Amino acid sequence: MRIEGDAGFYRPKRLSDAIRLKKSLGxxxxxxxxxxxxxxxxxxxxxxxxxxxxxxDLPLSYVKMVGxxxxxxxxxxxxxxxxxxxxxxxxxxxxxxxxxxALREAATVGGNLMAPAxxxxxxxxxMALDAEVLLRGSRGARAVPLSKFYRGALQYNxxxxxxxxxxxxxxxxxxSSFRKFTAYRYSGPTxxxxxxxxxxxxxxxxxxxVSVGGLTxxxxxxxxxxxxxxxxxxARETFEDAAQRVADGVSITHGLYSDAYLRRLASVLFxxxxxxxMS
Amino acid sequence: xxxxxxxxxxxxxxDVKLTDTLFRVLKDRLGVRSVHFGCGEGSCGxxxxxxxxKPRYSCLTLAASVDGKKVTxxxxxxxDGEIAEIQRAFVEHNAAQCGYCTPxxxxxxxxxxxxxxxxxxxxxxxxxxxxxCRCTGYVPIVEAIKSLARR
Amino acid sequence: MDEFALLGKPVRNVQLLGHVTGExxxxxxxxxxxxxxxxxxxxxxxxxxxxKIDTSKAExxxxxxxxxxAKDVPNNYHVNMAALGIGPPDEPVLPDNEVNYKGEAIxxxxxxxxxxxxxxxxxxxxxxxxxxxxxxxxxxLRPDAxxxxxxxxxxxxxxxxxxxxxxxxxxxxPYFLVKRGDVDRAFESADYVVEGxxxxxxxxxxxxxxxxxxxxxxxxxxxxxxxxxxxxxxxRDNVAAxxxxxxxxxxxxxxxxxxxxxxxxDPEFEMQVAVAAMAVGRPVKWRWTREEEFTVxxxxxxxxxxxxxxxxxxxxxxxxxxxxxxxxxAYTRTSPYGxxxxxxxxxxxxxxxxxxxxxxxxxxxxxxxxAMRGYGVFEVxxxxxxxxxxxxxTVGMDxxxxxxxxxxxxxxxxxxxxxxxxxxxxxxMREAAALASYPLPPHLLSMSSWG
Numbered sequence: 001m002r003i004e005g006d007a008g009f010y011r012p013k014r015l016s017d018a019i020r021l022k023k024s025l026g027x028x029x030x031x032x033x034x035x036x037x038x039x040x041x042x043x044x045x046x047x048x049x050x051x052x053x054x055x056x057d058l059p060l061s062y063v064k065m066v067g068x069x070x071x072x073x074x075x076x077x078x079x080x081x082x083x084x085x086x087x088x089x090x091x092x093x094x095x096x097x098x099x100x101x102a103l104r105e106a107a108t109v110g111g112n113l114m115a116p117a118x119x120x121x122x123x124x125x126x127m128a129l130d131a132e133v134l135l136r137g138s139r140g141a142r143a144v145p146l147s148k149f150y151r152g153a154l155q156y157n158x159x160x161x162x163x164x165x166x167x168x169x170x171x172x173x174x175x176s177s178f179r180k181f182t183a184y185r186y187s188g189p190t191x192x193x194x195x196x197x198x199x200x201x202x203x204x205x206x207x208x209x210v211s212v213g214g215l216t217x218x219x220x221x222x223x224x225x226x227x228x229x230x231x232x233x234x235a236r237e238t239f240e241d242a243a244q245r246v247a248d249g250v251s252i253t254h255g256l257y258s259d260a261y262l263r264r265l266a267s268v269l270f271x272x273x274x275x276x277x278m279s
Numbered sequence: 280x281x282x283x284x285x286x287x288x289x290x291x292x293x294d295v296k297l298t299d300t301l302f303r304v305l306k307d308r309l310g311v312r313s314v315h316f317g318c319g320e321g322s323c324g325x326x327x328x329x330x331x332x333k334p335r336y337s338c339l340t341l342a343a344s345v346d347g348k349k350v351t352x353x354x355x356x357x358x359d360g361e362i363a364e365i366q367r368a369f370v371e372h373n374a375a376q377c378g379y380c381t382p383x384x385x386x387x388x389x390x391x392x393x394x395x396x397x398x399x400x401x402x403x404x405x406x407x408x409x410x411x412c413r414c415t416g417y418v419p420i421v422e423a424i425k426s427l428a429r430r
Numbered sequence: 431m432d433e434f435a436l437l438g439k440p441v442r443n444v445q446l447l448g449h450v451t452g453e454x455x456x457x458x459x460x461x462x463x464x465x466x467x468x469x470x471x472x473x474x475x476x477x478x479x480x481x482k483i484d485t486s487k488a489e490x491x492x493x494x495x496x497x498x499x500a501k502d503v504p505n506n507y508h509v510n511m512a513a514l515g516i517g518p519p520d521e522p523v524l525p526d527n528e529v530n531y532k533g534e535a536i537x538x539x540x541x542x543x544x545x546x547x548x549x550x551x552x553x554x555x556x557x558x559x560x561x562x563x564x565x566x567x568x569x570x571l572r573p574d575a576x577x578x579x580x581x582x583x584x585x586x587x588x589x590x591x592x593x594x595x596x597x598x599x600x601x602x603x604p605y606f607l608v609k610r611g612d613v614d615r616a617f618e619s620a621d622y623v624v625e626g627x628x629x630x631x632x633x634x635x636x637x638x639x640x641x642x643x644x645x646x647x648x649x650x651x652x653x654x655x656x657x658x659x660x661x662x663x664x665x666r667d668n669v670a671a672x673x674x675x676x677x678x679x680x681x682x683x684x685x686x687x688x689x690x691x692x693x694x695x696d697p698e699f700e701m702q703v704a705v706a707a708m709a710v711g712r713p714v715k716w717r718w719t720r721e722e723e724f725t726v727x728x729x730x731x732x733x734x735x736x737x738x739x740x741x742x743x744x745x746x747x748x749x750x751x752x753x754x755x756x757x758x759x760a761y762t763r764t765s766p767y768g769x770x771x772x773x774x775x776x777x778x779x780x781x782x783x784x785x786x787x788x789x790x791x792x793x794x795x796x797x798x799x800x801a802m803r804g805y806g807v808f809e810v811x812x813x814x815x816x817x818x819x820x821x822x823x824t825v826g827m828d829x830x831x832x833x834x835x836x837x838x839x840x841x842x843x844x845x846x847x848x849x850x851x852x853x854x855x856x857x858x859m860r861e862a863a864a865l866a867s868y869p870l871p872p873h874l875l876s877m878s879s880w881g
Contacts, residue, residue, distance in 0.1 A: 006280040008297045009343040032341065036321055039339045042298050043319035044719075045548045052297055054344060079333070100409025101387050102327050102334040186401075187408035298545075307544075312459050313452020315688065317638045318720040325638050353452040366450040370442070378449030379638045379688030385450055413638055413689045 074110030118189030124213030287355025324410030327383035611784030616749025620740035639688020692801035731799035771806030
């Protein structure tokens with residue numbers, strides 16, 4: 001079955017067609033969701049694709065919430081996401097932190113997962129919610145934990161014939177939050193961001209997820225901080241101790257700010273993120 | 280490829296290349312004055328248009344994507360020849376100096392008030408974060424928007 | 431105010447309606463039949479000697495019309511304010527031998543559209559022999575520094591008529607000098623000597639409209655240049671000079687400018703566009719990218735100012751020595767004018783009878799600097815006011831009182847020998863204190879600019 005395209009521009013209406021196009025065109029095609037990053041490459045004459053696969057017509061703009069389970073289609077824009085009440089708090093805070101109405105109408109959740117620092121605020125938040133990336137390819141569908149999705153800088157656990165079709169949070173924790181620090185008060189690139197997801201009660205933190213964005217190309221899980229939280233009492237000392245560990249064992253790749261500053265910033269953002277549960 | 284779309288109320292056609300952005304087509308092919316080049320990377324907002332009513336960076340939008348859609352610039356906000364309320368508010372509050380950021384600023388201001396009739400200062404600054412102005416210092420722009428708030 | 435028609439009345443900017451409807455015309459709105467686009471191939475290094483320019487691959491790109499190099503320029507070397515006597519012309523339109531800053535345009539590709547020009551520019555091969563650059567002003571002034579100017583010094587020569595302010599045949603110095611009184615005696619009799627060193631970084635104007643220019647050849651060897659400029663006559667003079675044609679054959683049209691702030695005072699690229707237009711005989715357009723705007727377009731200069739003040743026990747500044755370094759970048763352009771302005775203002779609005787001020791216009795292998803809001807004075811004001819704070823604290827005097835005490839009075843003579851006639855600083859400070867609800871003691875309130 002021929003997929004309609006005009007001079008190399010494809011706007012598939014079905015995911016299966018998009019996948020087939022990606023497989024057959026391979027490196028000749030550029031995949032575009034909102035275009036906030038991909039089209040920049042065109043403007044700067046950095047790439048010269050022979051074909052473009054635009055995802056805009058795919059039925060992937062949706063938010064499904066059932067209890068604490070959330071599934072968000074890959075082409076859902078930040079603007080569309082913000083129309084929904086009841087999102088896990090970390091995700092809602094991350095989406096609200098993306099400023100500028102025009103950016104919100106173009107930035108997609110799927111694109112944000114792949115965007116390198118200083119972008120990727122949603123990815124940071126979703127990582128602390130133990131999100132999974134839902135992929136579909138010519139061989140079927142699979143789910144990859146977001147914490148395992150990044151293989152290296154701009155290297156993803158995604159096959160040549162696969163597309164991200166959604167991101168899923170199986171069970172949002174009972175507390176989550178997201179804090180970021182930008183170059184300017186209302187705008188500017190994210191210097192660092194921290195997201196926290198905790199399953200806790202008055203006596204114990206049963207599960208902890210801490211993710212950090214901005215220090216490395218893609219967000220990472222701060223496992224040392226998580227170990228310092230899990231099973232412990234949700235007391236101020238516990239959180240302050242964990243705050244010191246959010247950048248443990250991480251080789252920082254940020255170009256513009258010093259190592260020492262970024263480590264300190266990450267720990268400050270962590271404390272701000274857990275302020276509510278600390279008090 | 281040939282695309283057809285409605286621009287500020289007029290039906291237009293253009294031959295576009297695969298990699299042409301909407302900005303390129305509007306400015307260099309169609310000679311549209313009410314979009315401006317500032318950065319080519321979606322930071323400054325001088326190129327912002329409405330696509331089917333939603334603010335979009337025309338420099339980050341592929342021309343081919345707007346086939347069959349409605350594109351509006353600041354030049355297309357007149358109703359029965361009268362400028363829109365937001366445009367009048369900008370004039371009254373001196374919310375422009377060189378005018379280069381203004382067309383994009385107007386559209387985002389309008390989109391904000393369409394969604395939120397009574398924005399706080401913080402909501403205004405957040406909404407306009409993708410529109411840079413090097414002349415006014417933003418205050419008269421915020422005042423112009425607040426003057427239209429309906430409590 | 432009632433008898434005035436305009437004074438004291440709010441007046442609307444006539445452009446506002448065009449701005450809010452997007453109807454205001456900027457240069458980028460201009461397009462002509464047959465118009466071609468320019469992109470530059472720029473130097474990747476701050477200083478080097480050009481060994482070879484290979485344009486063969488670029489020329490073969492379909493849609494490329496011409497590649498313009500130094501040999502296409504009738505009169506390659508220029509300096510912005512030559513008409514005011516500033517010299518020598520040290521800047522090439524396109525380099526024929528050496529490149530002196532990272533980003534300097536080595537050649538121009540003229541093609542049917544922007545994309546083609548950009549891609550072809552990427553295919554130009556230039557062989558450069560790297561030379562040691564000077565990137566710091568103090569280093570540039572050291573005797574062992576690499577010299578980047580043909581007259582043997584990394585500093586502009588003032589005093590011999592080549593600065594636009596002094597007569598020819600005078601003594602040349604590598605700095606602009608303003609002196610008055612006897613500064614050595616002042617330091618001998620001072621009760622306090624206060625030193626301070628101040629640095630102002632370069633600042634990019636970042637107008638939302640980048641540099642954009644269209645040039646159109648006209649019949650009879652004429653040329654029209656449409657450019658967003660703050661100084662059409664600079665454009666005209668320089669374009670005419672490098673094309674070797676009378677200025678009357680160059681028409682400069684400046685539509686609305688999308689922000690200048692001083693960054694569109696120097697003709698930075700109009701000469702290149704003019705050469706390209708004449709070379710191809712067709713209208714040409716150049717739209718700078720934001721990257722070019724940041725890394726190539728002029729910036730406010732980095733300035734270093736060192737003060738040494740001689741102060742009496744009563745808090746009167748009786749002498750000041752100052753040394754100012756102004757980073758001109760790779761080429762002269764308007765910098766001598768900026769230095770002269772700066773040096774004349776090193777006293778600030780304060781009376782200092784004995785002064786010795788030296789201002790250096792230093793060349794470094796960086797993007798050339800130029801005017802920005804309050805050129806030459808802004809950076810000096812910053813340093814002067816901080817120095818006043820230092821002085822006041824050393825003397826143990828309230829810093830406002832220190833300023834009242836030292837402010838110019840009418841009838842005093844400035845460092846440049848001018849009799850002060852319009853001093854109003856004391857009254858202004860009183861007004862400002864009142865508006866800020868800051869109470870002033872009676873002895874300050876009774877001070878006046880008239881004695």
